[in-house]
Amino acid sequence: MVNIYLFFAWEDSLIGLISSISGMLCVVLVAKGKIVNYYFGIVQTLTYAYIAYG
Incomplete structure (x- = not known):
C-alpha cells in the first residue's frame, strides 16, 4: 500500500x-x-536498470 501511495504522491512513472x-x-x-x-x-533488475539508465 505504501508503494501505491507514493506512486501517486510523487507522480512516479x-x-x-x-x-x-x-x-x-x-x-x-x-x-x-x-x-x-x-x-x-x-x-525488478531490468526495470531498475532502465530507470537508472534514463
Whole structure:
C-alpha cells in the first residue's frame, strides 16, 4: 500500500511502480524459499536498470 501511495504522491512513472512492487515481491518470496522469486528479481533488475539508465 505504501508503494501505491507514493506512486501517486510523487507522480512516479508506471515502470517505477512495477520495479518497486516486483522488488518487494522478490524479497518476500526469497524469505519463504520460493524459486519463483527469480522471475520477480529479473523484472525488478531490468526495470531498475532502465530507470537508472534514463
